[in-house]
Amino acid sequence: MVTGLAAFDLTGRTALVTGSSQGIGRALAGGLAAAGATVAVHGRDAGKAARAADEISEATGARTVSAVFDVTDAAAVDAGIAALEAEFGTPDILVNNAGIQRRAPIAEFTDADWHELVETNLSSAFHLSRRVARGMIERGSGKLIQIGSVQSQLARPSIAPYAATKGAIVMLTKGLCADLAPHGVQANAIAPGYFATELTQALVADEGFSAWVRGRTPAGRWGEVDDLVGALVFLASGASDFVNGQTIYVDGGMTAVV
Numbered sequence: 001m002v003t004g005l006a007a008f009d010l011t012g013r014t015a016l017v018t019g020s021s022q023g024i025g026r027a028l029a030g031g032l033a034a035a036g037a038t039v040a041v042h043g044r045d046a047g048k049a050a051r052a053a054d055e056i057s058e059a060t061g062a063r064t065v066s067a068v069f070d071v072t073d074a075a076a077v078d079a080g081i082a083a084l085e086a087e088f089g090t091p092d093i094l095v096n097n098a099g100i101q102r103r104a105p106i107a108e109f110t111d112a113d114w115h116e117l118v119e120t121n122l123s124s125a126f127h128l129s130r131r132v133a134r135g136m137i138e139r140g141s142g143k144l145i146q147i148g149s150v151q152s153q154l155a156r157p158s159i160a161p162y163a164a165t166k167g168a169i170v171m172l173t174k175g176l177c178a179d180l181a182p183h184g185v186q187a188n189a190i191a192p193g194y195f196a197t198e199l200t201q202a203l204v205a206d207e208g209f210s211a212w213v214r215g216r217t218p219a220g221r222w223g224e225v226d227d228l229v230g231a232l233v234f235l236a237s238g239a240s241d242f243v244n245g246q247t248i249y250v251d252g253g254m255t256a257v258v
């Protein structure tokens with residue numbers, strides 16, 4: 001067992017971070033690259049993913065590649081992972097970060113939005129985890145990391161379907177642990193609080209809501225995407241080999257207090 005700070009070193013490891021062309025995923029991909037991993041930077045927009053991959057490589061000196069597929073398309077997921085496996089084998093680290101938000105009062109929530117949320121935030125995590133787990137089982141090691149949300153614990157008006165997908169991520173993580181721990185694979189999740197990204201643009205612009213976030217968060221501020229990197233590097237590295245099935249809330253204390 002590697003101990004001390006060396007346990008956090010990701011040199012020689014490979015990672016796929018879905019939805020890393022911007023926002024939280026991009027910071028997470030940058031953090032893994034800075035820790036030494038070779039990182040596949042992913043999104044639907046090929047140009048945006050390639051630009052982010054180049055910028056991360058330039059900033060960290062790490063090798064990056066770009067991966068482009070729609071996480072809601074199970075066949076595209078299979079093909080995307082097969083292409084990565086041809087390039088560098090089954091990733092040592094999979095971060096299921098790609099996600100969307102849809103808001104409306106429940107009586108007005110459309111079927112289309114419900115299905116899009118479930119496919120993007122939940123079914124994708126199942127498809128990607130299942131596909132990558134096969135190679136991890138064969139190798140006898142791997143780190144599956146899901147990105148959840150404080151909304152797995154805290155509901156608010158107009159987000160019941162989003163909260164349902166993020167609540168399910170907590171139990172998907174525990175179930176993956178039950179299946180995969182005997183194979184040397186760890187499955188954990190990170191649940192962010194409120195972070196200013198494209199996904200929360202409208203909330204940030206709403207000064208009343210923005211002030212509510214600051215007041216409701218014991219740390220007194222919105223999260224900054226780099227706040228998430230420490231927890232991710234820990235969960236992606238050998239430092240967390242005995243941590244399994246857990247969700248770490250990185251939320252400035254929001255879910256710890258009423």
Ligand code: NDP
Nearest residue numbers: 019021023024043044045070071098099149194195197199
């Ligand atoms: P952004 O909207 O900024 O980024 C979303 C990323 O996901 C983009 O790279 C986008 O790529 C990709 N993506 C979306 N849909 C698909 C799809 N169908 N197939 C492939 N890629 C897709 O979001 P955030 O960075 O804010 O959020 C990232 C994750 O963090 C989400 O799971 C979100 O639920 C979670 N989260 C966010 C919080 C916040 O406050 N921001 C709080 C708690 C959790 P492209 O543009 O190319 O489609």
